[in-house]
Amino acid sequence: MMRQMLAFLSGSAGCIVFALAIIVWLHVFLMAEEHVPIFICLVTVVGLGVAANMLKVTDAVRTSLAEHERLWNLCALAVPLALIWLFREDHYNLFLIGAIMVYAVAVLGLNVQLGYAGVINFSCASFFGIGAYTSTMLMTGAGLPPLAALLLGGVMAALVGCILIFPVLRTSGHYAALVTMAFALLFKVFMDVNDFFGGPQGITVPPMTLFGIDFSHNMLFGDTELSFYLRYDLLCLLLLGLAFCFVRRLERSWIGLSMDAVRSDDTASACFGINISRWKITAFVVGNCLSGLAGALYAMMQAYISPANFTFSDSLLFLSILLLGGIGNMWGVILATVFVVLIPEKFQVIQEFRYLIYSGLVLLMIIFSPKGLLPRQPRSYS
């Protein structure tokens, strides 16, 4: 009985069952407003996760993932689409879904840096912020069209990364950690004291417009009024999809392999002709570009940014998402982003205690299960 079930789940059916389960669970979780149902939801998912691990269901799912990858990709696309449609009139939940996707893009960028090339970066949120501020200033100050501003936000983050990478390359270990940490602190203080960028009060961000459609208005579909966040969510999904494909292709290529070599052993890498600086720079620039793009889109979606969005603690948050999900595992990154973004939002009562609970949990996680929720699997090149 059990064996049949596992065989069933390791086939293509496993993927569909899994995707449906996620849609249902996320729908229920996002709809839940009282604490008891929210709590039940969480207990259920933790229980299911533990049970799945004990009954070897996770192995079955892993097999299914390896063998029916195309189907999994489609399902991964279907899950957010289904959720966006289910919440089409709900501003708040649509915003949360969008935020999850944008954060996931930034963490994917961090994953390229830290997970592949092993370049330490404690200033991910600063590059997220550079993207956000650049695109905002380009729109309000230079009057650039939002799409161009969005892309230039990513470019700007990459360029600033190009400068910061030099001290990072010269140093190693804790010294490199300090370089990025100092940059994160410097960025926050700079934004706080600088009037040009709005100072500590922050600035409002103009909305996205694409093909003449202003993203800040609700739209009518038949006789239902769809939330304006729906368009943003679709754009976020597009960005996440592109980022995901890009990072995965990068991982499954000689570039990803070279980055892995640089991370695991720089002496051996040097003895086999691998140009260590080249791959560290590539990873750092690519990762920061992704963070910058994500930040620019986040700014437009939130319509308002301030230095408080881009602190050192936020950088730590991005890093923790990566560590929770499992360094190097892109599915893990997305899964962890879902939890990290949603749980504090849903528990308004513990809102006050969220940093405490959250940092305590990550601390325990690092001590007892350092590989994260979904450890990285050996590379396949398909």
Place this chain on the structure above:
Amino acid sequence: MEMELLLQFCINGLMLGMMYALVAVGFTLFFGVLDVIVFSHGDTVMIGSFSGLSMYWWVNAYYPAMPAAGTAFLVVLAAVSVVVLLGMGVADAVIVPLRKAPALNTLLATMMLGTVLRESIRLFFPDGSNPHPFPGLLPDWSWRSSQLTLRFDNLALFCSGALIIALVHFIINRTRLGLAIRAVAQDEEAAKLMGVNFRLVVLATFAMGAGVAAFAGVMNGIYYNEITFGVGLLLGAIGFSAAVIGGLGNVFGAILGGFIFAFLQTIGAVAMPFAAAYKDVFAFGVVIALLAWRPTGLIAEPASKRV
């Protein structure tokens, strides 16, 4: 008059520098012994301030007649004992279990620990989210000219800070315990084989680092007359920077780094063409540049690579 203003900045810079040096000594001690960066060290300093403040409140409530010297002694004692216990607990529960983990994990874990400490104070200390006035503790004698104020408490703090660093240096270089610490720092396995009690050495090191941090916490409170829960993050970052620009694992490097950082902040606040608020931007910018110039700190540790 210009001269006196300059002197005043020097005095303030020296005070800050001593405080940073005390924090940085902890960073460098822990790094030397266990090769870890304990980022929560800044928050340990903050806990020191709050423990001292609690003791002050308690004394004031129950023994209002206590002489000033007694109060000051009790405040320091409370800060040191709480923080030493905390430091040893942290070593045992977090640092030693993570000894074999990748450096990033340890760093991140101690950052999370710092957040836990900070948030605990914010949530559970009475009115913890607001700044609290910190008592002066020392007599407020001062010598004043038109521009220059030389306060007795500053002088006393500076001297005791120097004394504490000298004490740490003495313990490390002249006692059996220090010998054991240096042995573990050089080669953990060999030290264990030679009968050094590894756990004891780690606990002692953390107790020592934490004790110094507690004093820095009290000093911080007296200097600013106010403490907040959030001060630990910046102090941690500054202490770490100071230890790193001096060169990790080197006590003199940490002291040098502490004074350099305070110097940079002072320069950034008064001698630069931009507003004083940019002083931290300036200081951290120079830290990055310094590391680009001397990647392993000013007093460089000998680089060795075994292949």
Place this chain on the structure above:
Amino acid sequence: MKPLLCCANLTMRFGGLTALDSLDLDVLEGEILGLVGPNGSGKTTFFNVVTGIYRPDSGNVTFDGEDITGLAAQEIYYRGIARTFQRSRLCLDLSVFDNIMIGNHKALHLGFWHNIFKRREFKAEYELFREQATQLLCALNPELADRILKPVGDLSMIDRRRVEICRALISRPRLLFLDEPSAGMTPDETRQLMDEIVALDTDGQAFSLVLIEHEMEVIRRITSRCVVLNFGRKLCEGAYETVTADSQVQEAYLGRELEE
């Protein structure tokens, strides 16, 4: 036979320690050279200096007529010198194939466009290298070929050594350095691995091999010439029998072992 690698007057100091002391050493085209000597006699330092990890304090290294002294490790690899490490330096969480491909770096197309957008061409390249890696693994241990996508961390010590040798061989080097390939293995395993290496040498393209080894039996069986180092100097060189008969060598290194 003309020398492939010429080292003249190589000196390498670490602080007060002289690890290589005016060492002259030649490696001939196609030979198997055994490098022996007590611990700390400078054998691994010699490898590190030639492969560009350390920069010698003085002296010259000439490879195939070109001066390669002080070049970066990367450049030296591109000229055709590959090596293994005393303490295995594989990437344990990467697969066997990945580890071998790290050694194939000079054949890989590293362009961004090729890797990210031209996936069809990339796949063709991948299939080709996969085939090459499989062949190489089969020559050492056919079972390894089936585990080509498993992480190296799951393999036994001898299989890891095999993967490391494949990693060094995949780029078809003209000179191969093996740094104590038998370390951490049983005598039987060592014998097996050495037979495999010798077999490789005879049926593949000709390359020179320098072997650091403490097992004198291994040295006797497979090397055509030996060089004995002591305190960073060359004590003696020649065939195994000549070298072991040398009184200086016996004194410095073999000592009582031969008396038994």
